[in-house]
Amino acid sequence: DGGITQSPKYLFRKEGQNVTLSCEQNLNHDAMYWYRQDPGQGLRLIYYSQIVNDFQKGDIAEGYSVSREKKESFPLTVTSAQKNPTAFYLCASSMVGTNQPQHFGDGTRLSIL
Amino acid sequence: GENVEQHPSTLSVQEGDSAVIKCTYSDSASNYFPWYKQELGKGPQLIIDIRSNVGEKKDQRIAVTLNKTAKHFSLHITETQPEDSAVYFCAASGGSARQLTFGSGTQLTVLP
16 A cells, blocks of 8 residues: 555654654655654654655755655654754645645654653 | 644544534635545545535535635535544645645544
8 A cells, every 4th residue: 555654653753853854755755854743733844855856855854854766755854953843744745736635644743751 | 825723633423423524715706625535544435525606515414515705615414324434635626726625633432
């Protein structure tokens, strides 16, 4: 079955550590996205990429970094510069083009020890 | 940029009744409006979307209506069932904010 796989489902980070969240898709989509979800709030865009080796900042990119070396993969690194990293992180993908539906993975919940 | 407001934040209905969730958007150039359903511990799932060239779209028990003049769109769920209980998000895109802007979500509870 085609879909988006995020791993791990739960992740714990110590203060001052960087952690990397994995996102893989086999939908043959060119565009991929990372969102952050906090309790009682909507999804906020961190980074997005429309093609391999290119990505753009979203609304809340500070303290995060990404790479897009392969079409299928779009890992997100939460750096120690992110002051409030505890959240639910969602990865999505879509075809490139105007108003294409986005398909989501099941998320990674990051907590600070 | 785009701003999307969603109401209500929580909604409880009896099984079999209808549920309506409303969203307003600020950018008159927005032209794509998806709705997502998110179950606990899962990612959002697209349930229906509408583009600005139509005013209404239906898919079985789910319908979405769009009023471009008033800049609002609504999700209608008829004959609700307990499995409809979830958080529902609206979103908008296509204007100055080329990426999706999400509403804050509605927790729908269908009481048996």
